[in-house]
Amino acid sequence: MSQIHTLTMPKWGLSMTEGRVDAWLKEEGQAITKGEEVMDVETDKISSSVEAPFSGILRRQIARQDETLAVGALLGIVVEGEASEAEIDAVIEQFQSNFVPGDAADEDSGPKPQKVELDGRVIRYFERGEGGTPLVLVHGFGGDLNNWLFNHEALAAGRRVIALDLPGHGESSKTLQRGDLDELSGVVLALLDHLDINAAHLVGHSMGGAVSLNVARLMPQRIRSLTLIGSAGLGAEINGSYLKGFVEAANRNALKPQLVQLFSNAELVNRQMLDDMLKYKRLEGVDAALQQLSATLFADGRQQADLREVVQAGHVPTLVIWGSDDAIIPATHSDGLSAQVEVLPGQGHMVQMEAAEQINRLINEFIGQH
């Protein structure tokens, strides 16, 4: 039996309304497998690849290179089995006549993050998916729940996935008390309580990795597994000049050389990313929060917390992922850990964004076992 699939412009994150086609990665007539990258798309936030949600033959490339298309717009036709050109034309015609640009991107209609007051401060979180053991995504220093733009949806197929903004970050309250790992971990645990989640998988990036390790140290019985991506807490070294430069940067020219260090592809650091980061940094309280966290967790450019023992104790199954070229925390911190260790060649610190498809696959496979 044959099926004609419409490949459409995906929506990455909350604010994406359109994308520009950088390049087709597959030719017309070529076979593609579900999960394979078929096209590079650039948005005002970041560039990434469109993964095929189905397998089949790419029969039509509708979107042209350099064309800017709304979220949900038709990119191409993938056919499983046989279909005549006339049948394909009919599907395209029907799609195009029904398609209203903006509908799929309309932020009011889609799922939205929520805010909750926990212990007197507002915490923002974003929930997708249902069922299974919930998974919680914990971003790093200076990040927010949008760091999981390319992961959240993919991980939420068949599972409840929650991303949060730690205090001092995103749209959560900016005030910190001690500004240490226990305080940040306390927020993660308080959110689990609020959401009636007894046990969860934790996925932490960078500082969020250290937060996740610390949660596992405090409450091992509530953590099913740990996934640590370019994680803090596993060694002393950290790029102190990056931290200092990032905290101090007050304009885009000062910020750019810092953000560039996060990515393996420096071109990803575009004007929009810099503007978004500056908008965050200019919020009242953010500077103080970053200074405080940096002084507590990374004093003198050294990581203050060593949480390797949490992994080595073996109570919590752990997946460790690193970009081999991580310029912030060296990949060598993954050496000698009693965990599944995956070092992705050529990748940098923001590996979950730059190699999203690979990371999503690794996490899904790992969590499937636990």
Next chain:
Amino acid sequence: MSTPLTHDQLLHAYQVMRTIRAFEERLHVEFATGEIPGFVHLYAGEEASAAGVMAHLGDDDCIASNHRGHGHCIAKGVDVYGMMAEIYGKKTGVCQGKGGSMHIADFEKGMLGANGIVGAGAPLVVGAALAARLKGTDSVAVVFFGDGGSNEGAVFEAMNMASVWNLPCLFIAENNGYAEATASNWSVACDHIADRAAGFGMPGVTVDGFDFFAVHEAAGAAVERARAGEGPSLIEVKLTRYYGHFEGDAQTYRAPDEVKHFRENQDCLMQFRERTTRAGLLTVEQLDQIDKEVDLLIENAVYKAKSDPKPSAADLLTDVYVSYP
């Protein structure tokens, strides 16, 4: 005579008036040598007005002055040497040589600035009085303007607002008979500037500006009223200036011997000496001693100001803004 002023207050009042007189007469001489740049407008003859009003004010009370501002500055406590250096355009001046005679200010002393724009100080003191109210202090704010300033819209608007908001303001109209070369009895359409107070819903009085005690009494009543929350007042002080509108003004518009007549018969310093010594409040020796001290003060101020450095090229670009990226 009887006066509420203490012995020390009397001595201080004389010292203020005498300092203003000596300062201005010396400037008259020095200006003629060509060493002083720009224009200067001398206050000699009007001393009783500044001294009589300022006797009621502290550093927390603000004043705004006009182009003829040296006397107001001295009476408000601005440093005489710093003023002299400023008038000479020196780096050591109270405004680092960037303001000159018409823009002497000292915010620590509540002196919000002499002003080159006639009438412009009036709205400023309304603001100063408003700030005092918002901060919950009992400070008052006083503007000095002339008969020329009394015809400016800025003064009318300020008087109206001060009354509407019932602010602690004094409007002191120093009517010296001439706005530049134009007589006030021609340019002011009513009989007395003080009559204009009625149009703005505040009391107005006219006082003899050659009589320190008259000014002191009227200003005292107005300041008391203002501090008690009863609103603004207008005082017209009638006096004369001994020199021209600015130095170099030949004053051909004035009657022959007009100034000579005032100097010989009504001079405020002369009157003050006579009345205080005759009443046994002060002695001639005490007053002569102040004269000597003042002469020395002015001599030193001129000597230092003349030898002080001018601002450097780097000073041209500083202090335009508090910060400017």
Next chain:
Amino acid sequence: MARKISYQQAINEALAQEMRRDSSVFIMGEDVAGGAGAPGENDAWGGVLGVTKGLYDQFPGRVLDTPLSEIGYVGAAVGAATCGVRPVCELMFVDFAGCCLDQILNQAAKFRYMFGGKASTPLVIRTMVGAGLRAAAQHSQMLTSLWTHIPGLKVVCPSSPYDAKGLLIQAIRDNDPVIFCEHKLLYSMQGEVPEELYTVPFGEANFLRDGKDVTLVSYGRLVNTAMDAARNLAGRGVDCEVIDLRTTSPLDEDSILESVEKTGRLVVIDEANPRCSMATDISALVAQKAFGALKAPIEMVTAPHTPVPFSDALEDLYIPDAAKIEQAVLNVIEWSKR
């Protein structure tokens, strides 16, 4: 995603949050509440277009209606600012500056310099600018270059709700006198605005669009028109970079020059009259400092050298629109093909 509010709400929120944060901040102007002394409601207007509505009740004694008396109340704001409080003074329409120019030009702007650095005058004058409301010649001007010309003043022209809030908070905290120009046609514009306090620094232009072919420089409302033009031109294969100056004093010269060094072409878009304007100022800057980079003459898209007309038929011709901007861009592109 931050919530969306209007430009007008962003200004109201900035005022409320700053007044809550700093008790020395207060508002004064004609009908900023409305109804003073009248038998009916207080806060009847909240500003002639309702921008300050609601603040009167939230901040008793700190939202002050004034008589119609621009010299008096603008001067009072200047005087108060030198005495330790932070007035946000509303000059209803910038056109009324004719009444009170002395207090801004000769007093506020010059105190610090002429008093040798002793004075600071932390004053904000909020004022409505711009054409498009059929308000005719005395209620529709920009006058941006008038303020920009005066040393001692800072001049701010926000083009979006986000910038309106961040720039107004910066203006209130700034220790120099600031002329804050609100374009009356932008009040209803919606945009993402964080709920928290934040500042947008002065002298930092905003790149709204990266492009390689032509640099479009504008400020205020026409930034949005320039963006419309850039989008239309993208469909014709012309890639425009769009720079919003945000503040005309201080001016972010570096961003303008950096962009023109890249594109080699400049179109300046200014709603003000053309002579001695921001358009001529920026053109001169680029001609002087990036002459070698220019591939075509600079184009200026401005209002004509006329007062703002009343009739909609004329006012629509007066205000530069996207079509005029597009034509100017095509002109500079064509020129370098010759």
